Amino acid sequence: MTRLAFSQTEGKTLPSGFAQCTGVSLKPSYYQQILAELPKVGFFEIHAENYLSAGGPARYYLEQVRNHYDLTVHGVGLSLGGDETLDLEHLERVAKLVEWTNPAVFSEHLAWSTHQQYFLNDLLPVPYTEARLDLLCQHVDQVQSRLNRQILIENPSTYFEFQSSVLCETQFIAELVQRTGCGLLLDVNNVEVSCFNHQRSPCEYLQSYPMHAVKQIHLAGYTLDEQASLKIDSHDQAVANEVWQLYQHTLELIGDCPTLIERDGNFPDLSELLTEARHADHLRTLVKEQSHAEPV
Amino acid sequence: MxxxxxxxxxxxxxxxxxxxxxxxxxxxxxxxxxxxxxxxxxxxxxxxxxxxxxxxxxxxxxxxxxxxxxxxxxxxxxxxxxxxxxxFSDFIANFPPAQALPYLSSLCELEYRLLQLTNTAEPKTLSLEAAQQTLSQVQHPEALALHLNAQCQLMHSPFSVGALYLAHQQPEPNLKGLQISAPEYLLLTKAGLYGCCYPLSEAEYHFINALKQNPNLSHALPDDDGFDLGQTLARLMTWQVFDDINES
Structure with missing residues (x-):
């Protein structure tokens, strides 16, 4: 029942800001500049867990920003890939935030972050097994039912693969989509990072990815570890050239798609993020023009 | 797994x-x-x-x-x-390498409590003008009840951590004259969107503590010759810590 209900959200009209122009992460250091200058941005994305307080500046400024822009809400704490039952108290708080902000999309991760009563504050990987898929599907169904909307699941950045995995990542994600009716948030930087770390071809990864379910794209920067042998999904650098190229390739595969410039650390002047957003818009325009020019 | x-x-x-x-x-x-x-x-x-x-x-x-x-x-x-x-403050109190800075634990308690206050809902408060107007119309001062808002908290520290904290809210902290080993009484509350702290005298601390137990003014007055009720009320009204003032 849940799957059918959420697959019906296909084709639902998206808010125009979200659909048309690239968004950027909303961070406290940008609040006042955003409200003073109202820059041309499609939407702002928040991390749900940073906006669950009853008051204070986060909630105050979010309300102001919401008056001018579309929002997307990105959860980082539901631990959908975990062994344990979901933290219902936390789900309830997230649900209240989603009801209050009415975001264009709500997204979460193919990862786990809670063990017993402890929150580990990282997006930890899961083995791609049938048993894990069953658990993840249950959790995604549960969240979609409580939020009463389709949610998007983001592909992870991973630094190792499990021996015990029996499915490849794209198969696992495709099964998840088919069983739950969830949509996908395709993080292109994560594709670059994971494929580099596991010596795979990012283009082949995208070729086998269930692109029909992608409703949003994330772009971010990475760093290299000390030995320069692993790429780390740090979100504290500008989007790298190879990620821009992979993004362009993704757009060529799926056509235009709502996109976010994601930044979580080493914050530059807001203008730098806006420049990256404009570059994404430029690439999106090119792909739209291309699709119009193609003979029917 | x-x-x-x-x-x-x-x-x-x-x-x-x-x-x-x-x-x-x-x-x-x-x-x-x-x-x-x-x-x-x-x-x-x-x-x-x-x-x-x-x-x-x-x-x-x-x-x-x-x-x-x-x-x-x-x-x-x-x-x-x-x-x-x-x-974290309890941990620091028992963390041997931090013992050279005995005030650190108390400072962390203050920082934590202020952040939690910041994240609470903005309290309903009487504005300075509304509080002044209510007080000017009082007919039975002995029946006056001063209701503090729920976010109004007290903190007593054996160290001047409030002064230390406030000094560090400036771009260039000026610690000249700060006697860290002097005990301190603080009122913690919310000003606008943020948790904030104000230094109190010991008598003011006990007065506010009594008001938190029982809002009736006559019950809360401390037995202290140095206590200046008018001055204390003026400060509390300026800090907007009352959610109601009435004659009970």
Whole structure:
């Protein structure tokens, strides 16, 4: 029942800001500049867990920003890939935030972050097994039912693969989509990072990815570890050239798609993020023009 | 899987390493270390954001070393990280390398309580003008009830941590004349969107403490010749800590 209900959200009209122009992460250091200058941005994305307080500046400024822009809400704490039952108290708080902000999309991760009563504050990987898929599907169904909307699941950045995995990542994600009716948030930087770390071809990864379910794209920067042998999904650098190229390739595969410039650390002047957003818009325009020019 | 992973993150067991793909044990551990590092560094960063004055005072290296020890023993119990660190001040009080700075624990208690106040809902308060108007119309002062808002808290520290904290709200902290070993009485409340603290006299502290128990003014007046009711009320009204003033 849940799957059918959420697959019906296909084709639902998206808010125009979200659909048309690239968004950027909303961070406290940008609040006042955003409200003073109202820059041309499609939407702002928040991390749900940073906006669950009853008051204070986060909630105050979010309300102001919401008056001018579309929002997307990105959860980082539901631990959908975990062994344990979901933290219902936390789900309830997230649900209240989603009801209050009415975001264009709500997204979460193919990862786990809670063990017993402890929150580990990282997006930890899961083995791609049938048993894990069953658990993840249950959790995604549960969240979609409580939020009463389709949610998007983001592909992870991973630094190792499990021996015990029996499915490849794209198969696992495709099964998840088919069983739950969830949509996908395709993080292109994560594709670059994971494929580099596991010596795979990012283009082949995208070729086998269930692109029909992608409703949003994330772009971010990475760093290299000390030995320069692993790429780390740090979100504290500008989007790298190879990620821009992979993004362009993704757009060529799926056509235009709502996109976010994601930044979580080493914050530059807001203008730098806006420049990256404009570059994404430029690439999106090119792909739209291309699709119009193609003979029917 | 999670038990193994959690044990590997905190170096209690390496069982997970067998389930990691890699050409060598060294490579597998290098890959696992990314997650170990992510967990510790992200939580150290979170603690640094929650206790910025403490971090500024002890320096980044000492703070991160202290945070590392704390994280090993006290992982967050909520995905809302601004709530993390509730017992950081207790930890510091018993952390031998921090004993040279005996006020640090109390400072961290203050920083934590102010952040939690910041994140509470903005309280209903009487504006200065409304409070003044109500007081000017009082006919039976002995029946006056002064209701403090729920966010109004008290803190007594054996150290001048309020002055230390306030000095560090300036771009260039001026610590000249600050006597850190002097005991301090503080009112913690919310001003606008943020938690804030105000220094009190000992008599004011006891007066406010009594008002919190019983809002009736006549019951709360301290037996202290130095207590100036008019001055104290003026300060409290300016700080907008009352949600109601009436004649009960």
């Amino acid at each position: 999670q038990n193994q992973f959690n044990a590997a993150l905190f170096k209690q067991s390496d069982e997970l390493v067998n389930d990691i793909k890699g050409h060598s044990t060294e490579e597998r551990i290098q890959r696992l270390n990314v997650y170990r590092n992510n967990v510790h560094v992200s939580l150290q960063t979170a603690l640094g954001d929650i206790f910025p004055v403490c971090k500024q005072l002890v320096g980044e290296d000492f703070f991160n070393a202290m945070a590392h020890e704390y994280i090993e023993q006290n992982r967050p119990t909520s995905p809302i990280l601004s709530e993390y660190g509730g017992n």
